[in-house]
Amino acid sequence: MADSGSSGEFSASLTSSTLPPPRTRIFKIIVIGDSGVGKTCLTYRFCAGKFPEKTEATIGVDFRERLVEIDGEKIKIQLWDTAGQERFRKSMVQHYYRNVHAVVFVYDITNAASFRNLPAWIEECRQHALGNEVPRILVGNKCDLQDSVQVGTEVAQQFADTHSMPLFETSAKNSNILKDGSSRGSSDHVEAIFMTVAHKLRSQKPLVLSQPSDRAGGTVNLSSCGDSRGEGARSWGCSSC
Amino acid sequence: MDGWMDGWMDGWMDLLYIIYLIFICFFSTEPNVGRKQKLTEIHQALISDPVDIETLKRAAATRGGLLTDEVRRKVWPKLLNINVYNLPHRPGRDVRDNHRDHNQVVLDVRRSMKRFPKGMPASERAVLQEQLVDVILEVLKRNPQLHYYQGYHDVAVSLLLVVGERMAIAMLDTLSNYHLRDFMDPTMDSTKHILNYLMPILEQVDAELYDFMMRAEVGTIFALSWLITWFGHVLSEFKHTLRLYDFFLSSHPLMPIYLAATIVLHREKEVKQTECDMAMVHHLLSRIPQDLPYELLISQARDLFARYPPSLLARRAALQSHKSLSISTFQAFQLSTLHQRPDSVLQRLTKAHGAATSGHGLGAALSRDRGQLWGKGNRMVKMAVWGLSATLGAAMLAVAQTAMEWGPDVLLQLF
Numbered sequence: 001m002a003d004s005g006s007s008g009e010f011s012a013s014l015t016s017s018t019l020p021p022p023r024t025r026i027f028k029i030i031v032i033g034d035s036g037v038g039k040t041c042l043t044y045r046f047c048a049g050k051f052p053e054k055t056e057a058t059i060g061v062d063f064r065e066r067l068v069e070i071d072g073e074k075i076k077i078q079l080w081d082t083a084g085q086e087r088f089r090k091s092m093v094q095h096y097y098r099n100v101h102a103v104v105f106v107y108d109i110t111n112a113a114s115f116r117n118l119p120a121w122i123e124e125c126r127q128h129a130l131g132n133e134v135p136r137i138l139v140g141n142k143c144d145l146q147d148s149v150q151v152g153t154e155v156a157q158q159f160a161d162t163h164s165m166p167l168f169e170t171s172a173k174n175s176n177i178l179k180d181g182s183s184r185g186s187s188d189h190v191e192a193i194f195m196t197v198a199h200k201l202r203s204q205k206p207l208v209l210s211q212p213s214d215r216a217g218g219t220v221n222l223s224s225c226g227d228s229r230g231e232g233a234r235s236w237g238c239s240s241c
Numbered sequence: 242m243d244g245w246m247d248g249w250m251d252g253w254m255d256l257l258y259i260i261y262l263i264f265i266c267f268f269s270t271e272p273n274v275g276r277k278q279k280l281t282e283i284h285q286a287l288i289s290d291p292v293d294i295e296t297l298k299r300a301a302a303t304r305g306g307l308l309t310d311e312v313r314r315k316v317w318p319k320l321l322n323i324n325v326y327n328l329p330h331r332p333g334r335d336v337r338d339n340h341r342d343h344n345q346v347v348l349d350v351r352r353s354m355k356r357f358p359k360g361m362p363a364s365e366r367a368v369l370q371e372q373l374v375d376v377i378l379e380v381l382k383r384n385p386q387l388h389y390y391q392g393y394h395d396v397a398v399s400l401l402l403v404v405g406e407r408m409a410i411a412m413l414d415t416l417s418n419y420h421l422r423d424f425m426d427p428t429m430d431s432t433k434h435i436l437n438y439l440m441p442i443l444e445q446v447d448a449e450l451y452d453f454m455m456r457a458e459v460g461t462i463f464a465l466s467w468l469i470t471w472f473g474h475v476l477s478e479f480k481h482t483l484r485l486y487d488f489f490l491s492s493h494p495l496m497p498i499y500l501a502a503t504i505v506l507h508r509e510k511e512v513k514q515t516e517c518d519m520a521m522v523h524h525l526l527s528r529i530p531q532d533l534p535y536e537l538l539i540s541q542a543r544d545l546f547a548r549y550p551p552s553l554l555a556r557r558a559a560l561q562s563h564k565s566l567s568i569s570t571f572q573a574f575q576l577s578t579l580h581q582r583p584d585s586v587l588q589r590l591t592k593a594h595g596a597a598t599s600g601h602g603l604g605a606a607l608s609r610d611r612g613q614l615w616g617k618g619n620r621m622v623k624m625a626v627w628g629l630s631a632t633l634g635a636a637m638l639a640v641a642q643t644a645m646e647w648g649p650d651v652l653l654q655l656f
Contacts, residue, residue: 026520028520035391054352055352056355057352057392058391059474060465060466061523063520065524078520083391087388087428088390088391090429091428091432092429092432095460
């Protein structure tokens with residue numbers, strides 16, 4: 001595993017913050033990125049299993065959670081959905097960077113500015129002591145709008161590699177096309193993205209060293225929107241990759 | 242001839258308004274006896290010279306608030322010292338040019354569908370959304386020192402839906418310079434400062450709850466959207482939002498924090514039963530129950546404000562280090578509302594000064610149309626018609642009251 005060096009530090013922070021009964025661990029994931037890139041839709045999609053009909057601007061921080069089971073272990077995934085407007089991130093959101101286990105950076109593939117602003121978000125994280133040792137992933141959202149792509153997969157992949165992050169391109173929306181019949185549309189991607197993060201976090205916990213999980217095989221289907229699993233993704237250490 | 246017609250029509254409007262008042266007194270579904278009396282008091286306060294602002298404020302804060310949108314259109318401007326006969330013009334096309342917040346405003350307004358009434362046709366909503374963008378950008382353009390924040394659009398839409406475009410601009414302009422001023426700094430440090438008043442209130446009332454929340458390190462961000470949108474962002478029933486707007490428009494800028502405190506206190510048992518963890522407590526509190534007893538909470542908030550005024554909290558909680566513009570300018574603002582003339586006088590003055598009250602557009606239809614009519618009216622005829630309407634109105638009231646004693650059936654036959 002490329003970044004196994006960080007696992008000790010990571011698990012330490014986990015154990016110290018875990019309050020509930022021993023079997024339910026909590027993984028806290030913060031979702032950040034520019035206004036309007038689809039952070040609320042992504043987190044809602046994962047936690048409620050569907051694309052929200054109407055989403056509004058997030059004011060401050062919204063919280064969603066979902067209980068998942070990985071190899072028989074129940075894990076609570078907590079998603080912190082943050083406001084995109086700069087004024088909120090500067091003085092409001094920092095409270096929520098504490099004890100975060102993973103970071104999801106989101107940009108909109110149809111909005112070049114949201115991609116250009118990523119370094120500012122990465123810097124924001126760094127200032128809150130969330131550096132490279134904390135699992136981070138990059139998500140390009142709105143893959144369903146293929147006609148208005150402004151951020152190509154290649155340039156995004158390059159950026160992701162530079163920052164040692166895996167890249168996923170997805171659509172929080174595009175699932176209805178495959179409503180009947182095949183269930184392996186991009187509707188699974190959002191699910192798979194967060195599950196990949198959960199697997200990653202779980203693999204960092206020393207107690208569960210033993211088996212690479214088979215269930216993580218689902219993540220293989222992630223990149224139908226483009227060949228998004230470049231070096232960064234592979235080096236990231238998801239046990240099934 | 243024109244003048245006579247206008248005066249006559251204007252008298253008719255007054256007559257219709259009085260009949261309307263009588264109607265809502267008797268046919269309201271709300272079994273509130275005080276309602277009728279309240280409407281009369283509001284009407285009296287509006288025609289007093291100067292306008293009886295204290296009565297209007299009391300009406301807005303006490304049970305039921307201002308009761309109807311019709312009354313709100315008359316009273317809201319008074320609460321903010323706005324002359325409805327001298328409203329800003331509708332923004333032109335150039336209002337959207339090169340404003341630093343343009344993109345963010347458009348983004349937020351486009352996805353604010355939930356704020357519009359459910360049955361509204363999409364085309365109508367689209368028109369209002371465009372107006373909403375214009376209203377917000379116009380106010381921001383007039384006040385370059387003010388910065389847009391996500392949630393400002395929730396306040397703007399609540400005003401727009403009740404008072405129309407031009408009056409919404411006037412109201413939002415005043416609110417932004419006073420009640421909302423702290424939220425509109427370049428950073429949100431001042432907003433954080435206002436939020437810091439929340440925990441000291443809880444500490445005064447329920448030390449156990451306070452300790453619990455401190456241990457959970459929940460912070461106060463759960464109340465952020467409540468504060469900066471005056472709850473407009475989190476309530477699904479527009480009538481509840483309006484009730485709170487009545488209250489906040491008539492209150493100190495910190496009142497939303499006191500109401501936030503009463504909501505937390507109201508849910509004290511739930512809070513204490515939840516896991517003492519930041520995420521859990523934040524999750525619980527940020528999801529506001531839709532069936533809150535608003536009238537009770539409002540009266541509790543007023544009590545808390547009287548018992549623990551901001552100055553007291555500031556002393557106890559070392560909150561004074563930060564200067565709040567909303568708080569420091571409030572007294573002057575309040576004083577400015579004390580010397581308003583009633584609308585009838587304002588109309589005459591407007592005419593005398595030849596002030597332009599160009600009346601294009603849709604918003605605030607009633608007030609503006611009346612403004613135009615008055616502008617041309619013949620005073621003598623107007624007085625006569627006024628007298629006639631008042632007499633007729635009083636007669637109607639007397640008849641209706643007698644009828645009420647006989648029973649609603651008789652009253653129904655009457656109309």
